[in-house]
Amino acid sequence: MGEYAEMTLDGEFCEGCGVYMGDGNGYPQRCADCHDEITTAELEKEFEQK
Numbered sequence: 001m002g003e004y005a006e007m008t009l010d011g012e013f014c015e016g017c018g019v020y021m022g023d024g025n026g027y028p029q030r031c032a033d034c035h036d037e038i039t040t041a042e043l044e045k046e047f048e049q050k
């Protein structure tokens with residue numbers, strides 16, 4: 001698990017769903033699908049606050 005977590009933190013795997021992203025950039029990143037989910041969730045949160 002430690003090794004996988006390290007690779008996720010390096011950006012080799014999506015930190016949302018764990019899909020392989022290729023060479024890491026040295027920081028955590030998300031695939032397009034997970035990025036869309038986060039954006040939608042954040043938008044819904046903002047709507048709820050207003």
Ligand SMILES: [Zn+2]
Nearest residue numbers: 014017031034
């Ligand atoms: Zn993902």
